[in-house]
Amino acid sequence: MTDDPRTSQPTHFPDEPHQPSPGLTTAMHTKPDHGEESYVGKGLLTDRIALITGGDSGIGRAVAIAYAREGADIAISYLADEQADAEETRRWVEKAGRRCLLLPGDIRDRDHCASLVERTVAELGGLDVLVNNAAAQTMNEGLDSIDDDEMQDAFAANVFAMIRLAKAAAPYMKPGSAIINTTSEQAKIANKSMIVYAATKGAISSLTVGLSNLLAGDGIRVNAVAPGPIWTPIQPIAKSPQELETLGHDTPIGRAGQPGELAPAYVLLASAEGSYMSGNVVAVTGGVPIS
Numbered sequence: 001m002t003d004d005p006r007t008s009q010p011t012h013f014p015d016e017p018h019q020p021s022p023g024l025t026t027a028m029h030t031k032p033d034h035g036e037e038s039y040v041g042k043g044l045l046t047d048r049i050a051l052i053t054g055g056d057s058g059i060g061r062a063v064a065i066a067y068a069r070e071g072a073d074i075a076i077s078y079l080a081d082e083q084a085d086a087e088e089t090r091r092w093v094e095k096a097g098r099r100c101l102l103l104p105g106d107i108r109d110r111d112h113c114a115s116l117v118e119r120t121v122a123e124l125g126g127l128d129v130l131v132n133n134a135a136a137q138t139m140n141e142g143l144d145s146i147d148d149d150e151m152q153d154a155f156a157a158n159v160f161a162m163i164r165l166a167k168a169a170a171p172y173m174k175p176g177s178a179i180i181n182t183t184s185e186q187a188k189i190a191n192k193s194m195i196v197y198a199a200t201k202g203a204i205s206s207l208t209v210g211l212s213n214l215l216a217g218d219g220i221r222v223n224a225v226a227p228g229p230i231w232t233p234i235q236p237i238a239k240s241p242q243e244l245e246t247l248g249h250d251t252p253i254g255r256a257g258q259p260g261e262l263a264p265a266y267v268l269l270a271s272a273e274g275s276y277m278s279g280n281v282v283a284v285t286g287g288v289p290i291s
Contacts, residue, residue, distance in 0.1 A: 005253050006253055006254050006255065007255075009033065009255060009256075009257070009258045009261070010030060010231070010255070010256075010258075011248075011249075011254065011255040011256075012245060012246075013029075013030045013231065013235075013244045013245065013247060013256075014030075014245060015029055015241070016028065016029045016030060016235075016236050016241060016244045017029060017236065017241075018236055018237075018240075018241070019233060019236045019237050020237070021136075021237050022079050022081055022082055022233070022237075023057075023232075023233030023234060023236065023237045024057070024081075024082060024084060024085055024233055025056075025057040025058070025061070025085050025088070025232075025233055026084050026085060026088070027233075028233060028236065030231070032057075032058065032231045032232055032258055032259050032260075033231075033258040033259065033260045033261075034058075034061045034062040034065055034092075034258075034259045034260050034263075035062050035065055035066060035259070035260030035263050036065060036092060036260075038260060039062075039065060039066050039069055039260060039263060040069065041066070041068075041069030041070040041071065041096075042070065043070060043071050044070045044071070044267060044270075044271040044272070044273060045067055045070035045071050045072040045128075045129070045267070045270060045271055046070070046071035046072075047071060047072070047073075048067075048071070048072040048073075048128040048129060048270075049072065049073050049074075049075070049120065049124045049125060049126050049127055049128050049129070050064075050067050050072050050073070050074050050075070050127075050128065050129035050130070050131060050270070051074075051075045051076075051077070051116060051117065051120045051127060051129070051130050051131065051165075051169070052064055052067075052074060052075070052076050052077070052131040052133055053076075053077040053078075053107055053116075053131065053132055053133050053134035053161070053165070054077070054078060054133040054134030054135065054182075055074065055075075055076025055077060055078060055086070055089055055131075055133070056076060056078035056082040056083075056085040056086035056088075056089055057078075057082065057085040057089070057232065057233050058230070058232030058233060058234065058259050059133055059182060059227065059230060059232060059259045059262050059263075060076065060078075060089075060131070060133045060134070061085070061088075061089045061092075061259065062258075062259035062260045062262060062263040063131055063133065063262075063263050063266045063267075064076055064089050064092070064093055064100070065089070065092045065093065065096070065260075065263070066260075066263035066264070066266065066267050067129070067266075067267070067270070068092070068093040068096035068097075068098040068100070069096045070267055070271070071098070072098060072128075072129070073098050073099040073100070073101075073124050073125075074093050074098060074099070074100045074101070075100075075101040075102075075103055075116070075119070075120040075123075075124060076089055076090075076100065076101070076102060076103065077103045077104075077105065077107060077116050077134065078102075078103075078104055078134075079104065079105075079106060080104040080105070082104075083104065085233075086102050086104070087102075090102055099124060101119070101120065101123050101124055103115075103116055103119060103120070107134055107157060107161035107165070108153060108156040108157050108160075108161060110160075110164055113161055113164035113165050113168055114164070114168045116165065116168070117130075117165065117168040117169050117172065118168070121172050126172065127169055127172045127173060127177070128173065128174070128176070128177045128178070128270075129177065129178050129179075129180070129270045130165060130166065130169045130173075130177075130178075130179045130180070131179075131180045131182075131266060131270075132161070132162040132165055132166070132179065132180070132181045132182065132204075133181075133182040134157065134161070135157060135158045135182065135197075135200070135234075136153060136154045136157040136158060136197075137154075137194070137197050137234050137237070137238050138150055138151070138154045138194070138196045138197050138238075139193055139194060139197075139238050139239075140193055140194070140195060140196065141193065146195075146196060150196075151196050154196050154197065154200055155200055155203075158197075158200035158201070158203075158204065159200050159203045159204060159207065162181055162204060162207060163207065166179055166211055166222075170215060170218070170220065173218070173220050174219070175218065175219025175220070176219060176272070177219070177220045177221075178220065178221045178222070178223070178269060178270045178274075179211060179215070179220065179221070179222045179223075180222075180223055180224065180225065180266055180269045180270060181204050181207065181208050181222070181223075181224040181225075182204070182224065182225055182227065183201045183202075183204040183205045183208065183224045183225070183226045183281060184197075184198070184201040184204075184226055184227060185226050185227070185228045185283065185285045185288050185290050186198040186201050187201035187202040187204065187205045187226065187281075187290070188202075188226075188290040188291075189288065189290070190202075201226075204224060205224060205226070205281050208222055208223060208224040208279065208280075208281060209279045212278045212279035213279065216278055216279075221269070221274070221275075221277065221278040222278055222279065223269045223274070223277055223278060223279065223280045223281070223282065224280070224281045224282070225262060225265050225266060225269070225281075225282050225284060226281050226282065226283045226284065226285065226290055227257065227262055227284050227285065228248070228251055228256075228257060228283075228284065228285030228286045228288050229247050229248040229251065229256045229257065229286070230256060230257045230258065230259060230261075230262065231247070231256045231257070231258055231259070232259055235247060235256075248286060251285065251286030251287055251288050252286060252287030252288065253286040253287050254286075255286070256286075257284065257285075257286055261284065262284050265282050265284055268282075269282065
């Protein structure tokens with residue numbers, strides 16, 4: 001691996017097969033880099049407890065690995081169909097010497113959101129960091145192609161679940177705790193073929209600021225990370241093989257990012273290293289400006 005950001009990770013993803021939702025890392029031809037062989041912890045989250053939605057794969061897995069190596073115990077939420085990926089994440093967390101609680105279910109279910117927090121607290125002993133990461137990505141051609149049920153599901157998973165999880169988590173969180181939401185560059189650039197997805201991500205960015213203002217008085221920091229095009233199972237679900245071949249080529253750095261390249265941002269925002277950061281959206285976009 002080189003230090004040159006243009007070539008330090010793969011720049012092409014040839015022959016990547018399409019996947020049905022929800023998508024699995026185990027089915028990907030070119031496997032993402034979650035920092036399995038590269039992330040080195042510094043004890044920044046020693047004995048903290050984190051709940052990560054979508055923690056089975058992609059960005060969520062990278063965050064789980066990094067947090068575990070920083071000393072945290074982890075609970076991960078995921079869909080039941082993603083069990084194989086979740087088991088792999090647990091293997092990496094436990095290899096780092098930390099506990100990993102697997103919590104399958106659908107965060108579109110309001111009762112499940114409350115259950116995720118309650119089980120994390122009951123089985124791991126508390127909750128210090130909530131990472132609202134799980135998301136559904138929808139694509140459209142024109143307005144007529146937008147399915148109403150799919151649109152409602154996208155908002156339920158991407159926005160409503162975040163509010164419900166924050167509502168359930170905040171009473172257990174002590175001063176110094178953190179909530180980190182995953183938004184997207186699409187909140188600002190809003191690709192014409194992703195308008196529902198972009199709208200949910202715009203809502204998340206606004207929600208982050210609102211929650212920050214609301215919870216600052218309790219000593220709870222709230223921030224967001226805005227990824228650009230990242231090589232995760234969501235890509236072969238939503239995009240054609242031709243689109244995947246050139247994924248990220250329109251960024252200034254010229255390639256897609258890897259999940260492991262986002263993990264340090266989530267560590268910063270969860271740890272005392274980011275103690276004066278709240279209400280921020282941190283861009284990890286390969287150079288695409290979002291302000």
